Amino acid sequence: MSWTIIQQSIPVFVQAFWLTLKLSFYGIIGAIIVGLIASFLRYFKVPVLRQISAAYTEISRNTPLLIQLFFIYYAFPEIGIKISATAAGISGLIFLGGSYMAEAIYGGLQGVAKIQVESGLAIGLSRGQLARYVVFPQGLTLSVPAIAANVIFLIKETSIFTVIAIPELTNTALDQIGLYYHTDESLFVLVIAYAIILIPLSLALTWLERRARRGSFGN
Amino acid sequence: MATPLLQVEHLEKSYGDVHILHDINLTIATGSVTVLLGPSGSGKSTLIRCLNGLEDFQSGQLTFSGQPVTPNAKTWQQLRQKIGMVFQSYDLFPNLTVLDNILLGPLKVQHRSKAEAQEQAVKLLKEVGLADYQDAYPRQLSGGQKQRIAIVRALALNPEFMLFDEVTASLDPEMVRGVLEVLRNLAQQKMTMLVVTHEMNFAREIADQVVFLEEGHILEQTPGQQFFANPQTERAQIFLNSMDF
Amino acid sequence: MAHSGINILFAGQNFTRLLGGLWVSAKISIVSLVIGILLGLLLGALRTLKNPVLRTILRLYLEFFRIVPTVVLLFLFYYILPKNFNVNLSAQIVAMLVFALWVAAEMSDIVRGALISVPRHQKEAGMAIGLNGPQLYRYVLLPQAVGLMIPATINLMTRVIKTTSLLLLISVMDVVNIGQQIIEANRQVYPNGAFWVYGLIFILYFLLCYPLSAWARHLERRQNNNA
Numbered sequence: 307m308s309w310t311i312i313q314q315s316i317p318v319f320v321q322a323f324w325l326t327l328k329l330s331f332y333g334i335i336g337a338i339i340v341g342l343i344a345s346f347l348r349y350f351k352v353p354v355l356r357q358i359s360a361a362y363t364e365i366s367r368n369t370p371l372l373i374q375l376f377f378i379y380y381a382f383p384e385i386g387i388k389i390s391a392t393a394a395g396i397s398g399l400i401f402l403g404g405s406y407m408a409e410a411i412y413g414g415l416q417g418v419a420k421i422q423v424e425s426g427l428a429i430g431l432s433r434g435q436l437a438r439y440v441v442f443p444q445g446l447t448l449s450v451p452a453i454a455a456n457v458i459f460l461i462k463e464t465s466i467f468t469v470i471a472i473p474e475l476t477n478t479a480l481d482q483i484g485l486y487y488h489t490d491e492s493l494f495v496l497v498i499a500y501a502i503i504l505i506p507l508s509l510a511l512t513w514l515e516r517r518a519r520r521g522s523f524g525n
Numbered sequence: 526m527a528t529p530l531l532q533v534e535h536l537e538k539s540y541g542d543v544h545i546l547h548d549i550n551l552t553i554a555t556g557s558v559t560v561l562l563g564p565s566g567s568g569k570s571t572l573i574r575c576l577n578g579l580e581d582f583q584s585g586q587l588t589f590s591g592q593p594v595t596p597n598a599k600t601w602q603q604l605r606q607k608i609g610m611v612f613q614s615y616d617l618f619p620n621l622t623v624l625d626n627i628l629l630g631p632l633k634v635q636h637r638s639k640a641e642a643q644e645q646a647v648k649l650l651k652e653v654g655l656a657d658y659q660d661a662y663p664r665q666l667s668g669g670q671k672q673r674i675a676i677v678r679a680l681a682l683n684p685e686f687m688l689f690d691e692v693t694a695s696l697d698p699e700m701v702r703g704v705l706e707v708l709r710n711l712a713q714q715k716m717t718m719l720v721v722t723h724e725m726n727f728a729r730e731i732a733d734q735v736v737f738l739e740e741g742h743i744l745e746q747t748p749g750q751q752f753f754a755n756p757q758t759e760r761a762q763i764f765l766n767s768m769d770f
Numbered sequence: 771m772a773h774s775g776i777n778i779l780f781a782g783q784n785f786t787r788l789l790g791g792l793w794v795s796a797k798i799s800i801v802s803l804v805i806g807i808l809l810g811l812l813l814g815a816l817r818t819l820k821n822p823v824l825r826t827i828l829r830l831y832l833e834f835f836r837i838v839p840t841v842v843l844l845f846l847f848y849y850i851l852p853k854n855f856n857v858n859l860s861a862q863i864v865a866m867l868v869f870a871l872w873v874a875a876e877m878s879d880i881v882r883g884a885l886i887s888v889p890r891h892q893k894e895a896g897m898a899i900g901l902n903g904p905q906l907y908r909y910v911l912l913p914q915a916v917g918l919m920i921p922a923t924i925n926l927m928t929r930v931i932k933t934t935s936l937l938l939l940i941s942v943m944d945v946v947n948i949g950q951q952i953i954e955a956n957r958q959v960y961p962n963g964a965f966w967v968y969g970l971i972f973i974l975y976f977l978l979c980y981p982l983s984a985w986a987r988h989l990e991r992r993q994n995n996n997a
C-alpha cells in the first residue's frame with residue numbers, strides 16, 4: 307500500500323464523500339417525511355389510504371434496494387418515466403427508507419403509555435388533540451433511537467448507488483480500482499471514509515439507546 | 526328530593542367471557558362524597574372507569590344531571606369535561622410544563638381565553654401549595670406534587686363531578702397527607718366526588734356514603750357513619766377488620 | 771408493438787435460467803445463514819462472559835461488520851484475499867464467507883440480547899443445582915432465550931436474502947446478473963424487456979421475503995401479548 311497513491315486519490319474521494327452525504331441527507335429527509343405520513347395514516351386509521359400505505363410498506367421492506375433502483379432507473383424509462391441517476395438514487399432511498407421510518411415512528415407511538423392516552427381522554431381531548439399534544443410529541447421522542455438506526459442503515463445503503471453509476475464513495479473506489487488497479491489503497495480509503503461518517507453516528511446511537519432505556523421522560 | 530348528580534342503573538360489564546360488574550345500581554347526590562370500598566380485584570377501578578367512558582359496558586343506564594347518557598365517543602368527550610378523573614399512577618404529560626398540562630383542557634377542549642384560564646390555574650395551584658411550580662416539568666416534581674397537579678388539571682375544567690382512583694396508593698407515606706388535604710378541601714367546597722381509597726381513617730372522615738363492592742356486586746350502599754360503626758353485611762365486617770386503622 | 775413485452779420472460783430458456791439464478795442466491799443464503807447462525811450462537815454466548823478482552827474483540831468484530839456496508843465487505847474479500855493472501859476462491863465462496871461472517875456478527879448481538887434478558891435468578895437457580903458454565907447455557911439460558919431470538923433471526927434471514935441481490939457486483943451468476951444478460955440479448959426483439967425482467971425479479975424477491983417477515987411479525991406480536 308502506498309501513501310502517495312492514497313494522497314493523490316484524496317481529492318476525488320472528498321468529492322465522493324460530500325456526494326454520499328448529500329444523497330443520504332435528501333434520502334433520509336424524504337424517508338422521514340414518508341414515514342411520518344404513513345404513521346399518520348395508520349394512527350388515524352384513514353380508510354383506503356391506510357391500506358395503500360400498508361401495501362407500500364410491505365413491498366418496500368421485502369424487496370432489495372438494488373432491484374428498486376434498477377426498476378426506477380432502467381424499467382421506468384421504458385414506460386415513459388425518465389429521471390437522472392441521482393434522482394433515481396434518491397427516490398430509491400426514499401422508497402426504501404420510508405417504510406423503515408414508518409415502522410420506527412409508529413413503534414414509538416405505540417410505546418406511549420396507555421395511562422397517558424387515558425388521562426388525555428379524561429380531560430376531554432378529541433382523538434386529533436390527543437395525537438397532537440400527547441401521542442405524537444411523546445411517541446416521536448420514543449422513536450428517536452430507531453430513527454437513528456435507520457439513518458445509519460440508509461447511509462450504508464447509498465453504497466448500492468454504484469450500480470447506477472452515481473459517483474458516490476463506493477463507485478469512486480471501484481473506479482479507481484478499474485482505472486489504476488489501486489485496489490488496496492482505494493479500499494482502504496473507502497473503509498476509512500465510511501468509518502468517518504458512521505462511527506460518530508453509531509456512538510450517538512448507542513448513547514440514544516442507553517438514554518431511551520433509562521427513560522428520558524422521568525415521570 | 527333533588528335530582529341526583531349521577532344515577533347508575535343495572536350496569537353490567539364483562540371482559541370477554543369474564544363478568545366483572547353485576548347489576549350495579551348507584552345514586553350519587555349533588556355535593557356529596559361517596560367512598561367506594563372493596564377488596565383488591567373487586568372491580569372498583571373498572572366501575573369508576575365506566576363512569577367516564579374509559580371502559581364501555583354491555584348494558585345499563587347512566588343518568589347525569591337528569592340527562593340519560595348515550596354511550597358514544599362524542600357524548601363521552603363532552604361529558605368528560607364535567608367529570609374529572611385522577612388516576613393512581615402519576616399521569617401528567619411529561620412533554621408539557623405544569624402550567625401547559627393544566628391549560629391543555631381549558632384552552633384546547635373548552636376554548637376559553639388564555640388570560641382567564643391561566644388566572645384560574647394559578648389560583649388552583651396556590652390552593653394546592655404549588656404556585657412556584659408553573660414552569661417545572663413533571664420529572665422535576667415528587668410523586669405527591671405530581672398528584673396534586675393532576676388534581677388541579679382535572680379541576681381546571683370546572684367539573685361537576687370528580688373521580689379519584691386510589692390517588693395516594695403509589696405515594697410515599699409523607700406525601701399522602703398533602704394530597705388528602707386537597708381532597709378534604711374539595712369536599713368542604715361541596716364538590717361531588719367518588720373516591721376509591723385504602724386510607725380508611727380518611728374514608729371515615731369524609732364519606733357521606735360508602736359503597737362496598739365485592740366480586741363485582743354492590744353489597745352495601747349506606748351512609749358513611751353507619752357503615753363504619755355498624756356494617757350490615759358480614760363481608761363488609763370482615764373487610765373492615767382486615768384493614769387496620 | 772410486434773411482441774408483447776411479457777413474452778421475454780418465456781422466450782427460450784429465459785424463465786428457467788432466471789429461476790436457476792434465484793437458486794444460486796438461495797443456496798448462498800442458506801449456506802451462509804446456517805454457518806453464520808451457528809457461529810453467532812457461540813459468539814453471542816461468549817459476549818455474555820465477563821472476560822473484558824474477549825468482549826472487546828467481539829464487540830469490535832460486530833462494529834466492523836455493522837459499519838462497513840455489505841457491498842464494500844464483498845469487495846474487500848473479493849479483491850484482497852487473492853491479491854494479498856494468495857487465496858483464490860470462487861466468487862460464490864467469497865460471498866458465502868462474507869455473508870456468514872456478517873450473519874455471525876449480527877446474530878451474536880441478537881443472541882447476547884436474548885441471553886441477558888433471561889432473569890438473573892434463573893441462572894442462580896441453575897448454579898444452585900450444581901450446573902457448570904456450559905451446562906448452564908445449554909439447559910437453562912439458551913432454551914429460554916431461543917424464543918426471544920427467533921423473530922430477529924427471521925428478520926435477519928430476509929436481510930440476507932435481500933442482500934444477495936448484490937452478488938452481481940462480484941460477478942456471481944445470480945438472478946439479477948442473468949436478468950441483465952437476458953435484457954441485453956433480447957434488446958432488439960424486446961426493447962422494453964427491462965420492465966418485465968426486473969419486474970419479475972422484484973416479485974420473486976417479494977415472494978421469498980414477505981412470508982418470512984410476516985411470520986416474524988406474527989411471532990413478535992404473540993410475544994408482546996404474552997408479556
Ligand SMILES: Nc1ncnc2c1ncn2[C@@H]1O[C@H](COP(=O)(O)OP(=O)(O)OP(=O)(O)O)[C@@H](O)[C@H]1O
Nearest residue numbers: 540543545563564565566567568569570571572691
Ligand atoms: N383489561 C382487562 N381485561 C380483563 N380483565 C380485567 C381487565 N382489567 C381488569 N380486569 C379484571 O377485572 C377485575 C376487577 O379489576 P379492577 O381493577 O376493577 O379491581 P379493583 O377493585 O380496582 O382492584 P385494586 O384494588 O387492586 O385496584 C379483576 O379481576 C381484574 O383482573
Ligand SMILES: [Mg+2]
Nearest residue numbers: 569570571691
Ligand atoms: Mg383499582
